[in-house]
Amino acid sequence: MLAQPVDLLHSVPEFRIQAELVDTAIVFAFAGSGTGGLFSDALAQATIAPSDFDPRGFGDDLFLKEFLRTCFILRSRGKVVAPCTSYLLRLLSHPPRDLATLALRRGVLFELRERADFAVALQSAYERLIRLRDLLEGGGITDRFEPTRRQLDILGTFRDLIFELSALSGASSALSRLAEYANRVRSGEAFVALVDLLRFDAKLATVHFQLSIGADGRVRELNLKKVEEDSTNVFIQSPWRRWLARLELFGRGYHFSEAEVMARLLDAVFEGVRHEFVPLVQLLGDLEFYLGALSFAGRAEAAGLSVSLPEFVAQGQPKVLSGLWNPLLLGSGIRPIPCHVALDRPDTILLVTGPNSGGKTRLLQSVAYCQLLGQLGLFVPAAEAKLCFAPGLVVSLIQEASADQTEGRLGVELMRIRALFESLPVGAMVLLDELCSGTNPSEGEEIFELVVQMLTLLAPQAFITTHFLAFAERLNQEQKVASLRFLQVELDPSQRPTYQFVPGVAKTSLAGQAAERLGVTGEQLLALIQKKAGRSSLGRA
Amino acid sequence: MPTFLANGRMSPELRRRIQRSVSGESVLSVRGAKRPQVRSLLRLALFSGISLLSIWLVSSYRAEQRALGASRTSLEARWAHSRAGLTATDLDMNHDILALIEAESGTYRGNVPSTQRGPEGTARLSGPGIFLRLTMEEALNESAIVARSAERGKDAFLSCFIAPPPAPDEKSTLSWVRKSYSAEFAGAEQLSQFFSASKLFLATTVLSAEFGAAIARANTLRDYRRLDQALDDAHLKETLPSLAATTFLLVLDEPKAIGSVTELDGASPHWVRFSLIDLTTKSVLFRFREKVDPSWVSEKNRPRYAYSLDSCALGSKMRAEFLGPGQVLPTQAEHDSTPSQ
Numbered sequence: 001m002l003a004q005p006v007d008l009l010h011s012v013p014e015f016r017i018q019a020e021l022v023d024t025a026i027v028f029a030f031a032g033s034g035t036g037g038l039f040s041d042a043l044a045q046a047t048i049a050p051s052d053f054d055p056r057g058f059g060d061d062l063f064l065k066e067f068l069r070t071c072f073i074l075r076s077r078g079k080v081v082a083p084c085t086s087y088l089l090r091l092l093s094h095p096p097r098d099l100a101t102l103a104l105r106r107g108v109l110f111e112l113r114e115r116a117d118f119a120v121a122l123q124s125a126y127e128r129l130i131r132l133r134d135l136l137e138g139g140g141i142t143d144r145f146e147p148t149r150r151q152l153d154i155l156g157t158f159r160d161l162i163f164e165l166s167a168l169s170g171a172s173s174a175l176s177r178l179a180e181y182a183n184r185v186r187s188g189e190a191f192v193a194l195v196d197l198l199r200f201d202a203k204l205a206t207v208h209f210q211l212s213i214g215a216d217g218r219v220r221e222l223n224l225k226k227v228e229e230d231s232t233n234v235f236i237q238s239p240w241r242r243w244l245a246r247l248e249l250f251g252r253g254y255h256f257s258e259a260e261v262m263a264r265l266l267d268a269v270f271e272g273v274r275h276e277f278v279p280l281v282q283l284l285g286d287l288e289f290y291l292g293a294l295s296f297a298g299r300a301e302a303a304g305l306s307v308s309l310p311e312f313v314a315q316g317q318p319k320v321l322s323g324l325w326n327p328l329l330l331g332s333g334i335r336p337i338p339c340h341v342a343l344d345r346p347d348t349i350l351l352v353t354g355p356n357s358g359g360k361t362r363l364l365q366s367v368a369y370c371q372l373l374g375q376l377g378l379f380v381p382a383a384e385a386k387l388c389f390a391p392g393l394v395v396s397l398i399q400e401a402s403a404d405q406t407e408g409r410l411g412v413e414l415m416r417i418r419a420l421f422e423s424l425p426v427g428a429m430v431l432l433d434e435l436c437s438g439t440n441p442s443e444g445e446e447i448f449e450l451v452v453q454m455l456t457l458l459a460p461q462a463f464i465t466t467h468f469l470a471f472a473e474r475l476n477q478e479q480k481v482a483s484l485r486f487l488q489v490e491l492d493p494s495q496r497p498t499y500q501f502v503p504g505v506a507k508t509s510l511a512g513q514a515a516e517r518l519g520v521t522g523e524q525l526l527a528l529i530q531k532k533a534g535r536s537s538l539g540r541a
Numbered sequence: 542m543p544t545f546l547a548n549g550r551m552s553p554e555l556r557r558r559i560q561r562s563v564s565g566e567s568v569l570s571v572r573g574a575k576r577p578q579v580r581s582l583l584r585l586a587l588f589s590g591i592s593l594l595s596i597w598l599v600s601s602y603r604a605e606q607r608a609l610g611a612s613r614t615s616l617e618a619r620w621a622h623s624r625a626g627l628t629a630t631d632l633d634m635n636h637d638i639l640a641l642i643e644a645e646s647g648t649y650r651g652n653v654p655s656t657q658r659g660p661e662g663t664a665r666l667s668g669p670g671i672f673l674r675l676t677m678e679e680a681l682n683e684s685a686i687v688a689r690s691a692e693r694g695k696d697a698f699l700s701c702f703i704a705p706p707p708a709p710d711e712k713s714t715l716s717w718v719r720k721s722y723s724a725e726f727a728g729a730e731q732l733s734q735f736f737s738a739s740k741l742f743l744a745t746t747v748l749s750a751e752f753g754a755a756i757a758r759a760n761t762l763r764d765y766r767r768l769d770q771a772l773d774d775a776h777l778k779e780t781l782p783s784l785a786a787t788t789f790l791l792v793l794d795e796p797k798a799i800g801s802v803t804e805l806d807g808a809s810p811h812w813v814r815f816s817l818i819d820l821t822t823k824s825v826l827f828r829f830r831e832k833v834d835p836s837w838v839s840e841k842n843r844p845r846y847a848y849s850l851d852s853c854a855l856g857s858k859m860r861a862e863f864l865g866p867g868q869v870l871p872t873q874a875e876h877d878s879t880p881s882q
Contacts, residue, residue, distance in 0.1 A: 027568050027569060030569070031569050189552045189554050189555065190554070190555075192552075193551075193552065193555045234548065234550040234551045234552075234555070237545075237548060241545055241548075244545040245544070245545035245546045247545075248544060248545050248546075248563070249546075249563065250584070251581065251584065251585070252563055252564070252565070252577055252581050253565070253577030253578060253579070253580035253581030253582075253583075253584060254563075254577050254580075261546060264546055264559065264562045264563050265546065265559065265562075267558075267562040267567045267569050268555060268558035268559040268561070268562040268567065269555075269558075270569070271558050271561070271562070271567050271568055271569070272554065272555065272558055274568065
């Protein structure tokens with residue numbers, strides 16, 4: 001009979017791992033039969049909450065793996081540990097469809113932010129869980145030579161973990177599930193036996209003795225005063241009975257040793273609690289989800305950035321992203337500059353214009369992460385966020401050429417647009433970087449306008465950057481599309497981008513400044529050529 | 542199944558799981574971590590085998606010890622019974638005999654005339670005695686003495702010494718010698734009082750303290766059987782009377798003269814020593830040295846009977862020397878009943 005699931009990610013608790021297989025694997029692992037990857041394999045095959053998001057539409061463009069690697073830093077006893085990456089990646093790319101599940105996750109994180117003691121208890125529990133995983137999966141050389149000691153360590157770690165989880169009693173969020181699980185386990189007969197057995201292992205008896213030391217510091221006399229056995233421990237038996245037990249085991253085909261007696265007792269105790277190990281495998285992934293989010297928040301706050309749990313607003317209400325920053329920049333060690341984005345309604349198509357390297361693409365990434373993390377129930381990279389629930393996310397930020405690419409840049413652009421309309425549900429969020437930049441401006445603008453018009457039919461939350469400034473200005477002037485909004489990169493008096501965004505269409509892309517900054521002005525190029533020519537003539541001479 | 546690992550202070554569930562574990566029914570056992578049942582059966586078989594073997598060895602040992610004890614008791618009882626009534630002097634008689642032989646086989650110490658002529662001598666010859674005939678060479682070695690004594694059968698010297706032929710001629714002597722080998726011999730009864738020295742050696746060997754020590758040292762049935770067989774082989778019923786002997790008749794054949802002829806039966810001209818010794822006092826009652834020569838025997842009988850005829854003639858002469866002339870002779874009737882050749 002399997003134990004009840006412990007689920008921190010779903011409103012209705014369920015086993016998302018293959019519980020029976022995991023149960024068998026745990027038995028083998030406890031026996032020392034080498035099941036490396038037990039946890040990661042189980043989590044890799046675990047199901048996740050139903051989601052409307054298709055990670056193919058945004059995973060690569062948002063560099064989710066990089067985000068996970070740099071922002072979800074998990075530690076155990078001060079050392080960084082590798083999370084179950086594949087499981088976390090699937091979780092991060094599949095926001096739940098169920099709003100109750102979303103609320104549950106937000107509740108957990110909210111409580112962890114409010115109650116530092118709970119966060120500490122959860123971190124301690126995670127560290128115990130990591131230790132338990134290592135013991136079950138690993139088994140170093142010494143573990144193989146001392147299987148009984150390893151099994152005692154496993155049970156001891158399990159006991160400590162249960163005690164750690166008990167510290168979450170009083171939680172109002174789903175964290176209370178952990179406390180309920182721990183308390184249920186603790187109240188069971190098998191756990192009492194486990195604690196007794198570990199106590200038996202630690203202390204069979206207490207010996208009181210008196211030691212006399214001579215003037216030279218050497219021991220002169222050793223008097224045994226008293227030997228006390230813990231009579232309350234059910235595993236402590238009289239010496240003759242222990243000897244008979246060993247004899248009995250020998251007759252039954254086991255070794256004639258105290259270690260064999262302990263092995264049988266371990267076997268019996270483990271059989272009583274083994275089902276309670278199964279939920280812990282799933283719990284490891286869940287804890288990494290929340291502890292990763294806490295580490296993300298911690299890292300942001302250490303950099304002077306704010307995170308928050310977003311507010312979800314209904315369609316038609318203003319959408320606000322205050323103190324929005326780019327988590328990928330933070331992950332790469334750059335302190336991003338927060339910006340503010342406010343829209344009168346969510347279902348708009350926002351055209352963003354501005355100079356190159358002005359932060360347009362970073363803005364799109366930040367918005368996408370806000371939406372994604374917000375719908376996952378996690379902290380978003382914004383001091384305050386009012387988001388509208390989106391049934392899907394499509395992000396198209398980069399277009400790298402590949403060796404097997406059969407189409408030219410325009411062809412690829414058109415295929416991208418086609419795929420966008422094939423996969424985009426109504427009301428989803430769309431982020432497009434430099435749409436139709438792969439052809440001549442006049443023809444590109446036509447396609448651009450077509451796309452914008454068609455997009456309006458899907459009522460998306462669209463963010464599109466473009467360098468077709470005149471075209472954007474025309475759309476702004478014409479006001480043909482009601483949902484069309486315009487933001488431009490703010491420039492300081494010296495025409496440098498402030499990485500803030502203000503309404504309107506940019507007048508220039510400041511390509512000259514960029515060219516000058518990168519050494520591509522006429523004078524700079526001519527100097528390069530003359531330098532080369534001079535070196536060439538010198539060589540001939 | 543109850544187990545010593547569980548106790549009444551444990552919860553029923555824990556007891557049940559412990560019982561399952563030791564029975565090899567727990568999940569760890571069932572899933573291959575442990576398979577104690579087969580090992581248990583092997584151990585049971587091994588333990589049973591060792592136990593049975595031990596029981597068999599112990600019972601065999603005890604039975605052997607009982608058999609050894611019984612054999613020792615039986616042998617010791619038999620040995621003690623055989624020694625009953627014998628004195629230390631009796632049991633040491635073999636050494637006396639050997640000492641006397643050694644003394645007589647040395648440089649000849651001269652003739653000793655008989656001190657018991659007449660009826661006294663006749664009476665002595667009627668009592669029990671030991672007879673032994675050896676060559677001088679054999680007399681020098683104890684093992685050879687014992688071996689030779691066992692090989693010697695009846696000797697014409699002893700027969701004719703006890704009961705001399707009626708006439709000293711060749712025909713009468715030969716007839717007498719032949720007669721002496723039969724049960725109807727006139728001196729058979731008196732002859733039966735003289736025992737071969739081999740009987741004495743047999744009896745004293747198995748009745749000696751050394752033999753008793755060997756019984757005490759014996760620790761195997763095989764040893765006891767060997768010792769028991771030695772007692773049987775000693776034929777104490779026949780040999781024990783030899784310990785009552787009071788007279789020792791010793792005949793020592795000196796080496797033949799160099800260059801003399803040796804007959805087919807071994808007879809040759811040589812000197813012979815004869816000693817008659819009182820075993821009680823170890824004193825020589827009569828000692829004589831005489832040369833024998835088969836040349837007086839006819840050509841017809843010499844190759845086959847020269848030795849016997851020489852021996853008989855010597856015996857007759859020694860008797861005459863010991864008892865003196867006119868002492869007991871066979872009756873005429875006894876002579877007549879002897880078949881002639």
